[in-house]
Amino acid sequence: MAFNKRTKIREVLNLTPENQIIILMGWVRTRRSNKNVTFISLNDGSCIQNYQIVADPTVIDEDILRKANTGASIKVSGRLVASQGSGQQTELNAESVEILGEADPESYPIQPKKHSLEFLRENAHLRIRTSTFSAVMRVRHHLAYSIHEYFHQKGFFYIHTPIITASDAEGAGEMFRVSVLDPKNPPLKEDGSVDFKQDFFERETNLTVSGQLEGELAALALSEIYTFGPTFRAENSNTTRHLAEFWMIEPEMAFYDAEDNQDLAEDFLKYVISSALRHCKEDLMFLDQRAAEEEKTKKAELRNELSLLERLTFVTENKFERITYTEAWEILKNSAPNKKKKFAFPIEEWGTDLQSEHERYLVEKHFKKPVIISDYPKAIKSFYMKQNEDGKTVAAMDILFPGIGEIVGGSQREENLEKLAQRMEELNISREEMWWYLDTRRFGTAPHAGFGLGFERLVLFVTGMGNIRDVIPFPRTPGNAEF
Amino acid sequence: MAFNKRTKIREVLNLTPENQIIILMGWVRTRRSNKNVTFISLNDGSCIQNYQIVADPTVIDEDILRKANTGASIKVSGRLVASQGSGQQTELNAESVEILGEADPESYPIQPKKHSLEFLRENAHLRIRTSTFSAVMRVRHHLAYSIHEYFHQKGFFYIHTPIITASDAEGAGEMFRVSVLDPKNPPLKEDGSVDFKQDFFERETNLTVSGQLEGELAALALSEIYTFGPTFRAENSNTTRHLAEFWMIEPEMAFYDAEDNQDLAEDFLKYVISSALRHCKEDLMFLDQRAAEEEKTKKAELRNELSLLERLTFVTENKFERITYTEAWEILKNSAPNKKKKFAFPIEEWGTDLQSEHERYLVEKHFKKPVIISDYPKAIKSFYMKQNEDGKTVAAMDILFPGIGEIVGGSQREENLEKLAQRMEELNISREEMWWYLDTRRFGTAPHAGFGLGFERLVLFVTGMGNIRDVIPFPRTPGNAEF
Numbered sequence: 001m002a003f004n005k006r007t008k009i010r011e012v013l014n015l016t017p018e019n020q021i022i023i024l025m026g027w028v029r030t031r032r033s034n035k036n037v038t039f040i041s042l043n044d045g046s047c048i049q050n051y052q053i054v055a056d057p058t059v060i061d062e063d064i065l066r067k068a069n070t071g072a073s074i075k076v077s078g079r080l081v082a083s084q085g086s087g088q089q090t091e092l093n094a095e096s097v098e099i100l101g102e103a104d105p106e107s108y109p110i111q112p113k114k115h116s117l118e119f120l121r122e123n124a125h126l127r128i129r130t131s132t133f134s135a136v137m138r139v140r141h142h143l144a145y146s147i148h149e150y151f152h153q154k155g156f157f158y159i160h161t162p163i164i165t166a167s168d169a170e171g172a173g174e175m176f177r178v179s180v181l182d183p184k185n186p187p188l189k190e191d192g193s194v195d196f197k198q199d200f201f202e203r204e205t206n207l208t209v210s211g212q213l214e215g216e217l218a219a220l221a222l223s224e225i226y227t228f229g230p231t232f233r234a235e236n237s238n239t240t241r242h243l244a245e246f247w248m249i250e251p252e253m254a255f256y257d258a259e260d261n262q263d264l265a266e267d268f269l270k271y272v273i274s275s276a277l278r279h280c281k282e283d284l285m286f287l288d289q290r291a292a293e294e295e296k297t298k299k300a301e302l303r304n305e306l307s308l309l310e311r312l313t314f315v316t317e318n319k320f321e322r323i324t325y326t327e328a329w330e331i332l333k334n335s336a337p338n339k340k341k342k343f344a345f346p347i348e349e350w351g352t353d354l355q356s357e358h359e360r361y362l363v364e365k366h367f368k369k370p371v372i373i374s375d376y377p378k379a380i381k382s383f384y385m386k387q388n389e390d391g392k393t394v395a396a397m398d399i400l401f402p403g404i405g406e407i408v409g410g411s412q413r414e415e416n417l418e419k420l421a422q423r424m425e426e427l428n429i430s431r432e433e434m435w436w437y438l439d440t441r442r443f444g445t446a447p448h449a450g451f452g453l454g455f456e457r458l459v460l461f462v463t464g465m466g467n468i469r470d471v472i473p474f475p476r477t478p479g480n481a482e483f
Numbered sequence: 484m485a486f487n488k489r490t491k492i493r494e495v496l497n498l499t500p501e502n503q504i505i506i507l508m509g510w511v512r513t514r515r516s517n518k519n520v521t522f523i524s525l526n527d528g529s530c531i532q533n534y535q536i537v538a539d540p541t542v543i544d545e546d547i548l549r550k551a552n553t554g555a556s557i558k559v560s561g562r563l564v565a566s567q568g569s570g571q572q573t574e575l576n577a578e579s580v581e582i583l584g585e586a587d588p589e590s591y592p593i594q595p596k597k598h599s600l601e602f603l604r605e606n607a608h609l610r611i612r613t614s615t616f617s618a619v620m621r622v623r624h625h626l627a628y629s630i631h632e633y634f635h636q637k638g639f640f641y642i643h644t645p646i647i648t649a650s651d652a653e654g655a656g657e658m659f660r661v662s663v664l665d666p667k668n669p670p671l672k673e674d675g676s677v678d679f680k681q682d683f684f685e686r687e688t689n690l691t692v693s694g695q696l697e698g699e700l701a702a703l704a705l706s707e708i709y710t711f712g713p714t715f716r717a718e719n720s721n722t723t724r725h726l727a728e729f730w731m732i733e734p735e736m737a738f739y740d741a742e743d744n745q746d747l748a749e750d751f752l753k754y755v756i757s758s759a760l761r762h763c764k765e766d767l768m769f770l771d772q773r774a775a776e777e778e779k780t781k782k783a784e785l786r787n788e789l790s791l792l793e794r795l796t797f798v799t800e801n802k803f804e805r806i807t808y809t810e811a812w813e814i815l816k817n818s819a820p821n822k823k824k825k826f827a828f829p830i831e832e833w834g835t836d837l838q839s840e841h842e843r844y845l846v847e848k849h850f851k852k853p854v855i856i857s858d859y860p861k862a863i864k865s866f867y868m869k870q871n872e873d874g875k876t877v878a879a880m881d882i883l884f885p886g887i888g889e890i891v892g893g894s895q896r897e898e899n900l901e902k903l904a905q906r907m908e909e910l911n912i913s914r915e916e917m918w919w920y921l922d923t924r925r926f927g928t929a930p931h932a933g934f935g936l937g938f939e940r941l942v943l944f945v946t947g948m949g950n951i952r953d954v955i956p957f958p959r960t961p962g963n964a965e966f
Contacts, residue, residue: 174663
């Protein structure tokens, strides 16, 4: 065998037809025949395009062609010629066709018709073979790659922070316990509580909710680092925006202040979205079309004013609006929906957290562009955020995107040992357990900042899909851990 | 503030001195003074080199200079001039020095002297500030980046396979349970067993031991994919080669046979090691020196014949030896150590697994180069490996490296539904639970292959470190989940 000698469809599309022999392998999308000729539309996952194969029944055995049903895997050897029809420049005149794997049309779930996203989610092992999901996965790949490329070019170092952690100080949400103890009869201590001393790590451990704290340790040694790893939330929220297992990118930079942090985050988001627009043009055109059709099924007032491609270009070409929480609060307090009592959560007192209806108003109605909100009230933000001199706010920032809401959250970190320790005491966070985190402020502390980007939120925004379960290969949500 | 206006030391090293103003920030490695001048050696993590700052006590307040102890974080503004001394082309004549964060010499653990690796492991939050660990982390970054670069250039797509999984069919080792049930009083079913129906995912779930099975699903749609994610083993092995949490790279390719798989793995390993040699020259020279000093402490017979840099070049420049298990078994059976009964596990019957003493003999003594062993007895390999026509062996391959042993394990996968299902039955693997895996053989199956690379094994090999706990920022091993 010499399987690796095949040519990918992505490459064939760029070849000049010179009657040369080409070998293709892939999965049949559709087959149609008339009495003179059979057309097979083949896809190999390398790109969104299917490739047209022309089989003459006097050359290729009809028994073989009959088995080339939708979903079958085939190997075709043929000559590359200029295409007779429209749609594609070249086509392959088959000289031999081999069925590598059949797909019974009676039982193969992915037929050439519109399947619901719910049905495809139940067949997540096969949905990657559809145009929509293969496009999403290719875009996802390019986004991931451009994230590494961006930070690498800037001299950041990729750091793998731990997945299993004994620290729960981040307080970002409910955690999954990781254990090897007998689930039914765990060893107990004298006081009747579970004796985690006998567990694998000799203490209670959980799945991480964020790599930030460990990322800070690395930034305070290597200057500029980023993480890109899985994070977890054991929250029972069945929404289109939440996953129990998702991937986060968390850059952390020594010698950055809050403004540097905002500059980096804006530049970064523009870079990766531009990169997708440049490298995933065909996939995004397909997804743009798909999103446009979805829009038609929505009520007029819920429709996007901009198409998917317009939304992406819009983000890359506009300077993000930068306002403080206090400015946002004033805009919202005086806004028409607030005065007309249209918000489910009316804006009154300074200091309450913004809800997604408020964020959407700011981004989609008021500014009509991405917004960076900074300097939030310290009571609604995490202990590690740098306390501003006003005594009331912290140097936090959230970046809000149209349709998505918060896509990035970050802050300058509190680098002052006393202030940090005091805030931890106020919030009842154990300074003994966090000795290592405090040590970085005790020894050679430096101003530093960072942010977190939920990768699936980014993929959701760039692909225009409506449900976060459709932008990760095998989603983990309450009750779902299949595949 | 405008912190981001600093220049990194890596960049300063390439500047021509023109008396220009440069701002550096970093951590003091050492300080020495005579009555006329103070020299500060500064490191900012951007590269292995420390940068020399010259401070004239008539220009910089001596109180400030006194605080610039080892570990302190400082900001220096000064003029870039040609260096008076040897060792470095330029130096910075300080015009102002600001202490960003002090480091008390009495309590800061990382002093300018040799610390044991054990001590540094207990201070993993600070060890990244040392030359050795910052070099390891930079090399680790470059290896990770070049892995993405390699696959991206070849048209592979990066796939995130699930971390939390309900499948345990891979059988690669003991697993960690993931749960939100009350650890002390879990809900029970009528038969007295734990009612995992009430757990978060409504079933028992664990941390993944491999992304391969899900990777196969994606490869049988996108043709060529790779994973790069954390994997877990709940094995109580306290060795220098094992971690409970480690990162794996698992490419999986449709339309590849066993030979294609070997070709790819060899090309891939050579690419990433060459890339490290090219891009991490200074770090690797430092680590080469460090490894050479370590060697001196070993007994003569345990010393490496080649230096670290020689070992790396050796791998990139030699064609890997390719032999079958049966050939390896014959070589070993007739080897001097076997005949002299020097092996702890004597080689007798065909069919037993090779131990690391055997692998080392083949790689380090017999062939003296990397070895790919293929076609292992099926009884010692996994159910999903393609059964060879001899009925006795499978199309598996292991790649063995000097000093490391197995660095890659892979195989062509069994694409035949009947053979796969029968092997699962023989091994008592539930076909009902694995319906989705079998579906890929039921519908449009295709020859495919893949392999797994333990990332830390690769970092261990390339950095020449002796313990796998020293090549990951925060190692997870039995009893250790600190930081």
